[in-house]
Amino acid sequence: MQVVSEVLLQRTRAETVAGILPAFLEHYPSWHALSEARGEELEQFLVPIGLWRRRARSLLALARKLASEGFVFPLGERELLGWPAVGPYVAAAVRVFVHGKPAALIDEGVARLLGRAYECRTRVDIRADKALRELAEGICAGPNSRELNWAVLDVVAKHCRPRVPSCDGCPFAVDCMYIRKAK
Ligand code: SF4
Structure with missing residues (x-):
């Protein structure tokens, strides 16, 4: 779930995200749980860090896309960049934290x-x-x-x-x- 943290960290201070992360991960401990989340409930978890509607939409779209692919992220950056909520930063996070490949996270x-x-x-x-x-x-x-x-x-x-x-x-x-x- 490291990738979830990286999605949330975009445009947000680490201390702010850290304030909601334990409860968030307790409620959504896996991509599977996240893919089945209800949008409004997800938004409520994200209110304290701002941009909650957009973040909830993005996370849900990413989780559902991942579910549709059998919970396997693609390895290639180009393919990853075609996924919802995935820009260069999240693509690098997937390569590094999911696949153990070298990449640079640039925020x-x-x-x-x-x-x-x-x-x-x-x-x-x-x-x-x-x-x-x-x-x-x-x-x-x-x-x-x-x-x-x-x-x-x-x-x-x-x-x-x-x-x-x-x-x-x-x-x-x-x-x-x-x-x-x-x-
Ligand atoms: S990178 Fe340079 S400016 Fe930034 S904290 Fe380090 S020494 Fe200071």
Whole structure:
């Protein structure tokens, strides 16, 4: 159910999602349970994190699609991207957490961190930023991709916050352009 968390984490802070996740997973412990959920009930669980109607629709559509495919996610990114509620971030999450394949999860936080540290951003739209994707894949899409993605997401949450980063102890500090310029 890691993929469910990743779907919920889009456009939402980890602390906010963490507030509902235990109860959510207790009520919907599997994709099968989620595929049989009633829309209104699902919405009620999602109200505290916002965008509940849209999220409920997306999750339900994804769970039902998965049910129709025998609860097996496709391996290929292109095919995954054709599924409901699956963009590049969720497709990468499926590859990493379901199939154990290397991929890079790139959300706003990861883009912010890599943009600050390496000044790699070439596009505002994360999806269109090839340089960002290549850099993220160079860091996260190797052996131990799951742990590497978790580590980077953890650094974003602990250190590279949107307004004022907390750079002490950040493992990217040694190469970080943001710090160099601030000195
Ligand atoms: S050193 Fe600071 S600005 Fe650079 S990546 Fe780490 S937290 Fe972000």
